[in-house]
Amino acid sequence: MDPFLTLLHSFSSGLLEQELLSLKFLCREKIGKRKLECVQSGVELFNLLLEQQLIARDRVDFLEGLLRSIKREDLISQLKQFVDEGEVSAPGDQPDAHERRLQKAAIEVICEYVGKDWRMLVRKLGVSEVKIERIVAAYPLNLREQLFQSLQEWQKWKGKDAKVTDLIKALRGCRMNLVADKIEEALLRLNAGAN
Structure with a gap:
């Protein structure tokens, strides 16, 4: 096809x-x-x-x-x-429902706490410079939306291989440990609520 x-x-x-x-x-x-x-x-x-x-x-x-x-x-x-x-990417290449819930929670935390250094984070995740520039051009005055769209781009690119653990690892690699800790706390609450 x-x-x-x-x-x-x-x-x-x-x-x-x-x-x-x-x-x-x-x-x-x-x-x-x-x-x-x-x-x-x-x-x-x-x-x-x-x-x-x-x-x-x-x-x-x-x-x-x-x-x-x-x-x-x-x-x-x-x-x-x-x-x-x-x-x-095909629908079968997407993460399962549980992983998507975890990603959504993690992305909310990242968008809340990561500021002007967001490019360093998305580069660490492997999003290309071309895609970053395209997103910045599409949302020139909205830093939070630039970050959100970049994370969406990462999710689409990685498909089912997009894991919250990768987000946490990238945050720690960028020395954004406070944000990584907040994600881990949010995930604990989310997992506790699911049980």
């Missing part, structure tokens, strides 16, 4: 009716009005864009512009991941 078509299909299933209407409107100059009137889903719209060669596996600028126009930063992020890595 073509990973690009899989990505477009996942975009389509995540579009709201109003977003599809907006996309159709934005494509009026490129696709005839009659063809657009027949479009009932994102898949149909993407199919027309593929036929017109406005989008392709190696030509995503037009698609990115469309997604930016409807303010779907989440889809833009997936598209950029696809471009960077050639594919989007």
